[in-house]
Amino acid sequence: xxxxxxxxxxxxxxxxxxxxxxxxxxxxxxxxxxxxxxxxxxxxxxxxxxxxxxxxxxxxxxxxxxxxxxxxxxxxxxxxxxxxxxxxxxxxxxxxxxxxxxxxxxxxxxxxxxxxxxxxxxxxxxxxxxxxxxxxxxxxxxxxxxxxxxxxxxxxxxxxxxxxxxxxxxxxxxxxxxxxxxxxxxxxxxxxxxxxxxxxxxxxxxxxxxxxxxxxxxxxxxxxxxxxxxxxxxxxxxxxxxxxxxxxxxxxxxxxxxxxxxxxxxxxxxxxxxxxxxxxxxxxxxxxxxxxxxxxxxxxxxxxxxxxxxxxxxxxxxxxxxxxxx
Amino acid sequence: xxxxxxxxxxxxxxxxxxxxxxxxxxxxxxxxxxxxxxxxxxxxxxxxxxxxxxxxxxxxxxxxxxxxxxxxxxxxxxxxxxxxxxxxxxxxxxxxxxxxxxxxxxxxxxxxxxxxxxxxxxxxxxxxxxxxxxxxxxxxxxxxxxxxxxxxxxxxxxxxxxxxxxxxxxxxxxxxxxxxxxxxxxxxxxxxxxxxxxxxxxxxxxxxxxxxxxxxxxxxxxxxxxxxxxxxxxxxxxxxxxxxxxxxxxxxxxxxx
Ligand SMILES: Nc1ncnc2c1ncn2[C@@H]1O[C@H](COP(=O)(O)OP(=O)(O)OP(=O)(O)O)[C@@H](O)[C@H]1O
Ligand SMILES: [Mg+2]
Numbered sequence: 194x195x196x197x198x199x200x201x202x203x204x205x206x207x208x209x210x211x212x213x214x215x216x217x218x219x220x221x222x223x224x225x226x227x228x229x230x231x232x233x234x235x236x237x238x239x240x241x242x243x244x245x246x247x248x249x250x251x252x253x254x255x256x257x258x259x260x261x262x263x264x265x266x267x268x269x270x271x272x273x274x275x276x277x278x279x280x281x282x283x284x285x286x287x288x289x290x291x292x293x294x295x296x297x298x299x300x301x302x303x304x305x306x307x308x309x310x311x312x313x314x315x316x317x318x319x320x321x322x323x324x325x326x327x328x329x330x331x332x333x334x335x336x337x338x339x340x341x342x343x344x345x346x347x348x349x350x351x352x353x354x355x356x357x358x359x360x361x362x363x364x365x366x367x368x369x370x371x372x373x374x375x376x377x378x379x380x381x382x383x384x385x386x387x388x389x390x391x392x393x394x395x396x397x398x399x400x401x402x403x404x405x406x407x408x409x410x411x412x413x414x415x416x417x418x419x420x421x422x423x424x425x426x427x428x429x430x431x432x433x434x435x436x437x438x439x440x441x442x443x444x445x446x447x448x449x450x451x452x453x454x455x456x457x458x459x460x461x462x463x464x465x466x467x468x469x470x471x472x473x474x475x476x477x478x479x480x481x482x483x484x485x486x487x488x489x490x491x492x493x494x495x496x497x498x499x500x501x502x503x504x505x506x507x508x509x510x511x512x513x514x515x516x517x518x519x
Numbered sequence: 520x521x522x523x524x525x526x527x528x529x530x531x532x533x534x535x536x537x538x539x540x541x542x543x544x545x546x547x548x549x550x551x552x553x554x555x556x557x558x559x560x561x562x563x564x565x566x567x568x569x570x571x572x573x574x575x576x577x578x579x580x581x582x583x584x585x586x587x588x589x590x591x592x593x594x595x596x597x598x599x600x601x602x603x604x605x606x607x608x609x610x611x612x613x614x615x616x617x618x619x620x621x622x623x624x625x626x627x628x629x630x631x632x633x634x635x636x637x638x639x640x641x642x643x644x645x646x647x648x649x650x651x652x653x654x655x656x657x658x659x660x661x662x663x664x665x666x667x668x669x670x671x672x673x674x675x676x677x678x679x680x681x682x683x684x685x686x687x688x689x690x691x692x693x694x695x696x697x698x699x700x701x702x703x704x705x706x707x708x709x710x711x712x713x714x715x716x717x718x719x720x721x722x723x724x725x726x727x728x729x730x731x732x733x734x735x736x737x738x739x740x741x742x743x744x745x746x747x748x749x750x751x752x753x754x755x756x757x758x759x760x761x762x763x764x765x766x767x768x769x770x771x772x773x774x775x776x
Binding site for chain 2: 244245246266267269270272274276278279280281282283284285289292293294296297298299341
């Protein structure tokens with residue numbers, strides 16, 4: 194598979210701050226790539242460079258084979274983007290926002306209406322097409338932005354925190370649409386997220402912290418790098434059970450709170466052997482798989498989810514709207 | 520060519536928004552009429568009609584210039600809104616030339632201002648000005664050119680500001696001085712030398728002067744309140760400065776941080 198995004202030693206400084214620090218990665222065509230990182234990690238800065246709004250301080254980035262610095266126009270026509278903060282015109286209707294997009298991306302006039310309507314249907318907004326965007330809920334605005342990003346049939350769709358601040362229902366609704374994109378539209382998706390459920394669905398991930406990529410791979414690979422799953426056992430006689438497990442499986446179980454536990458690379462396959470070795474000594478057994486959250490916590494020392502970032506944003510927006518009216 | 524599409528759709532967006540905001544249209548026509556009838560009528564008692572025309576008639580082209588100045592600049596600095604509300608990013612990631620974006624925005628301002636100037640122009644019989652059909656046509660064409668150059672100038676200004684808080688700065692330190700130093704209220708040649716020099720650098724001066732050249736009677740053109748420059752000099756300046764402003768503004772947009 195060819196890499197549709199290629200980033201080499203990319204660095205971006207803002208004065209004394211190094212927002213992105215010599216990062217390199219590739220994204221394969223037709224996949225969903227997730228960019229995970231805490232606040233201020235450099236995710237948006239990377240997206241801004243990839244979508245040609247920002248020049249890198251050093252290093253190079255290619256999208257669809259075009260250089261983001263010197264072939265910006267070609268890059269721009271290859272991509273669609275949903276920015277972290279809304280970029281809709283709230284004084285226009287949903288249809289008008291999308292039609293604007295279609296025209297400015299050079300969609301031929303007779304094509305505009307069918308494409309806009311198709312995108313609105315795909316995102317489930319067709320019956321609200323003539324409403325002003327300022328009357329839309331947060332979830333509807335987000336879906337509208339994804340619909341807009343698809344109108345000109347981009348090769349790559351960038352989604353910067355597409356579901357941040359949405360309620361679980363709108364989140365899963367939007368997410369259902371996003372996972373269909375590679376299959377149904379051949380679109381490569383590059384997204385940043387704070388939600389582990391969403392990261393799980395990505396084909397590959399890169400974890401960024403303090404401007405540096407500290408781990409990358411598929412969700413499975415990352416979790417495996419944690420040293421595998423952990424098996425917990427309660428037995429009638431922990432001391433005896435421990436010896437039997439050591440002999441049969443070659444593991445060194447530890448004990449905590451009356452429970453034996455040991456880590457195993459592929460725990461499902463170890464469970465039958467463990468039970469066989471202990472014959473009827475097993476009272477209970479549970480299996481714990483590492484989550485991406487564990488990976489993230491171990492690597493960055495931070496919880497990934499920021500609370501209420503979106504809340505603060507919408508307060509800011511309302512303030513601006515207030516000032517505008519007065 | 521995709522860029523014609525882009526210019527078209529940028530203009531259409533502004534037109535839609537303009538038509539939806541009736542209050543903006545009303546206030547932008549009310550302002551010049553208030554100046555014409557209240558300020559003009561008041562000052563005409565002070566200014567002797569030795570120029571062979573009442574003061575209200577003298578400021579009429581200046582009032583047209585004012586209409587164009589306010590509505591062109593207001594239209595252009597809506598770019599600051601677009602920045603603040605994020606929509607500008609949607610435009611800047613589109614695969615179009617920066618100059619097309621500038622031209623689209625400038626044409627929007629041009630159309631909106633010219634419509635307003637044309638409405639204000641229609642009060643000419645009330646203040647005793649006589650205009651032939653040809654003069655009306657020429658005034659509208661000149662208004663188009665002036666509106667385009669001032670709109671382009673407004674876009675250059677807008678590239679310097681990030682938020683709408685700067686609006687009052689623009690109003691007090693750019694729009695008002697431009698108006699008073701344009702020859703709209705008093706001939707440039709009567710100004711003290713320093714102000715006269717500033718007036719000569721003001722893009723609106725040549726616009727107001729071109730409007731005087733089209734609206735004034737030949738008697739008024741010879742008197743002490745006559746236009747300050749020749750019509751062709753006015754036009755040359757307006758056209759050249761528009762081109763320079765388009766180039767400047769496109770350059771500012773192209774420059775990424
Ligand atoms: N225009 C700018 N000027 C100065 N510093 C900036 C600018 N943009 C970003 N930064 C800094 O660069 C760093 C990375 O910011 P960035 O927006 O890329 O983070 P992020 O990963 O998108 O965070 P979040 O999850 O909060 O959106 C931060 O320290 C930020 O303060
Ligand atoms: Mg961000």
